[in-house]
Amino acid sequence: MSVESEAEDRPWQVRASVIVVAIVVVAALLGFVVLPVVQGRSAGVDAFSAICRALGLQAGSPAVRQPVSATRAEPVSLVAWTEEVIARLHNPNEENGSDLAANICASCHGADGVSPDPAFPHMAGQSAFAIYKQLHDFKNGARGNEIMASVVEQLDDEQMADIAAHFAYFTKGALDPTTPVTNDPAIVRLVERGITARGLPACASCHGAHAGGPIETPTLAGQRHEYLAAQLRAFAKGERRNDIYHRMRDIATKLTDSEIEELAAYYAGIGLYQRIK
Amino acid sequence: MAVSESDILRSEVRWAMIVGVAVAVIFAAVIYTGIELHVNPPSNIETIDPKALHLSNEFTESNLGTRVEPEGRITTRIVATQFAFDPPCVVVPANEPVTLRLTTPDVIHGILVTGTNVNTMIVPGYVAQVHTVFTKTGDLLMPCHEYCGLGHSQMWATVRVVPRESFRPDAEGRVACD
Known part of the structure; x- marks a missing residue:
């Protein structure tokens, strides 16, 4: 190692440190002073409050008056x-x-x-x-x-x-993927993949085993065909409305009558009941 | 061929300049989106019980959607749930301040409205609030942009921006699609 090369990169140790510190200072000024003050103006917040809010010293204080709602709950x-x-x-x-x-x-x-x-x-x-x-x-x-x-x-x-x-x-009816329950690939697609363009999530995204979705989601496998079809029609017509936040009413209104029949047949055809004991 | 110390130093300085340019571009993007596109972090911290959301007054089913409040402010309330938005379509007027209030009873969702500065996460237990002005009329796509489960990719809603003269609230101040 020669003496010349040590001298060559020594100034960069200082310069690099200065550059890094400068970047941090500029970023802090932008994030805690410039952006809050400029953005606060459009929300009617003065410069000092804007900086305090950006620093988290006024956390939770609404920048703009909150809308209030006098509506009374009409839970479904x-x-x-x-x-x-x-x-x-x-x-x-x-x-x-x-x-x-x-x-x-x-x-x-x-x-x-x-x-x-x-x-x-x-x-x-x-x-x-x-x-x-x-x-x-x-x-x-x-x-x-x-x-x-x-x-x-x-x-x-x-x-x-x-x-x-x-x-x-009692045990659930289990879906056996080797058993064909419908010959219509469109119905299998609706159950397993959903149809994005129609805003129809896959049935299985909630009704599948361990799929997630609301905790009250019922198991459909092996259910009565007549019952399933009747419930989908009741949701579609708005006669049944205890699905919180229109979850099933929105979906059922988008289904055609033949889709309702085929979906009911699909789920009715799945699985057999077996007792645990 | 031996590489001299000064060659290495020059190479390091060149790479440092590239990094410096990348940092400058990121700063410029933050400043542009923050000041010109009015994109900013949420300023409102407001909690709500997600278990009893459907029993709450404000986020009861009949109060969702757009409403001109008695004091004249336009508020749009939306509930994000696995795997749909309620309501699936909302109407808002163009060139008027609109407050969006969103919450969820189940898991973390998020929304953006295409071509606007509306972009927020929706976290259970909190009300997400966005103040904005829609300038383009037409049907804007509002997809869920935070993976929320198997039906995530089918979860989207429509924001219908209509000219002020076509925005006609009913007696209660509500405006809905169709």
Whole structure:
């Protein structure tokens, strides 16, 4: 190593440090002074407040007066997934659930949750959250059905949770991808991929196993064809409206009648019910 | 062939200049978007209970969409949920200040409105608020731009910007698509 080369890059150690410090200073001035002050002007914020807000010293203070809403809530469902409700569904009173199910539900939905009548949905393997929400909605009138309203009238929240957990105890119908359930590739695409141009998310993005989506999303696999088609039509016509934030009403109105029939057939054809024990 | 110390130094200085230009371009882009396009970080911190969002007064279904508030301000309220916006289409007037208020009951979403400075994340538990003025009329695409689940790519809405004279609020001050 020669003495000359050491001398050659020594000034750059200083110059580089100066450049880096200059960049940091310029960035800080831009971020904490120039941009906040210029942008604050259009929001009617004075320079000092703008700098304080940029530094986080006035965090949370609204720059502009907030709009207020005097509208009163008109909820489509009164169910809120609080910790208590979720805990109850995870730790039900099993004995209570099976007694209530045998006495109240079995005559229409079957002792094992497999309904004998096409008009009544199967309950076996249904999500406890889905059953709980629907029972609650029947009781509060969020979902209109005279038979169910009179059945759930005497039930309290804990009893509904026990019944829901009881039926959820049965295994779900599992999708076996090697079993062709429809010959229409357009329906399979709608179920598995969705149609972006029509704003239709894939059915499976919520109704698939462990897919995500709202916690109250029901399992559709193996459900009654007639029931599924009737519910989609009820959502499309707005007769059923307990889907929070139009989730199903928006989708159902975009479906054609033949798509509704084919989707119902698709899901009705999936899987068989098996008891865990 | 031996490389001299001064060759290495020249090469280092050239690369440093390239880095310097890149930093300057980024600064220029930040200044341009911040001052000319009015893109700025959110200034409003407002919390809301996501579990009971549908039970809240402001974000109840019937209050979503665009409304001319009694004091004359135009507010558009939208709920982002897996995997749709409610309402899927909103109407706003051109060349008028509009306040967008968005929130979600489930997971993190985000929106941008194409060709405008509207771009925000929507985080459960918070109300995202954007003040803007739409200048171009027509149907603008508002996609979800924060991956929110399997239906994310089908999650989009329409912002219909109409001329002031076509913006006709009803008796309650509400304006909706169709």
